[in-house]
Amino acid sequence: MALKPTIYKFKIALTDLNRNHYDTLNLTIARHPSETLERMMTRILVFCINAQENLTFTKGLSTAEEPDIWAHTLDNQISLWIDVGEPAVDRIKKAKGLASNVQVYSFNSKSDVWWYQEQKKFGALNISVFQFPWKDIQALVSLVQRTMDISVTITDDSAYIATELGECEVPWIPLQTNQT
Numbered sequence: 001m002a003l004k005p006t007i008y009k010f011k012i013a014l015t016d017l018n019r020n021h022y023d024t025l026n027l028t029i030a031r032h033p034s035e036t037l038e039r040m041m042t043r044i045l046v047f048c049i050n051a052q053e054n055l056t057f058t059k060g061l062s063t064a065e066e067p068d069i070w071a072h073t074l075d076n077q078i079s080l081w082i083d084v085g086e087p088a089v090d091r092i093k094k095a096k097g098l099a100s101n102v103q104v105y106s107f108n109s110k111s112d113v114w115w116y117q118e119q120k121k122f123g124a125l126n127i128s129v130f131q132f133p134w135k136d137i138q139a140l141v142s143l144v145q146r147t148m149d150i151s152v153t154i155t156d157d158s159a160y161i162a163t164e165l166g167e168c169e170v171p172w173i174p175l176q177t178n179q180t
Helices: 037-049 089-098 111-123 134-141
Strands: 006-016 021-031 055-057 069-072 078-084 099-106 128-131 147-155 158-163 166-171 173-176
Touching: 006 037, 021 037, 037 055, 037 069, 037 078, 037 134, 037 147, 037 158, 078 089, 089 099, 089 111, 099 111, 111 128, 111 173, 134 166
Parallel strands: 006 147, 078 099, 099 128
Antiparallel strands: 006 021, 055 069, 069 078, 128 173, 147 158, 158 166
């Protein structure tokens, strides 16, 4: 018998001071049985950082041909492709052929090793790569409940997250930025 996804519901009060973007997001997330809480919460955080009209989650781990998050133009072109994790260079080359803006958000405990090994290959691509410190993602995960209200305030390269269980700050490090 196949394991079923676990459903999480988030009501997020989003304040993005970098872009003067203010929103209330109601997200229902189906966490795949093989997905860690760290990865799921990184997806939520990345969604908040890039919040915009037409931004959606894809089917995720069950659909390898799609990113974790994307946005489409009105004529159904992919305007933003976001991968969470440590993707292969070939995957990102293909993504760059499909989308004008490609972003990678690395969060794993082995993220430093991945970037050290792949940095030169990614350097040839006009994409953005960011890294979340593993300890900060773990602090975020310690606040998770199946249904929760979250306040997310983004300023500079940090997100301040407040929940009823506590607060944390999750910064990100730009490893490579898109030149367009």
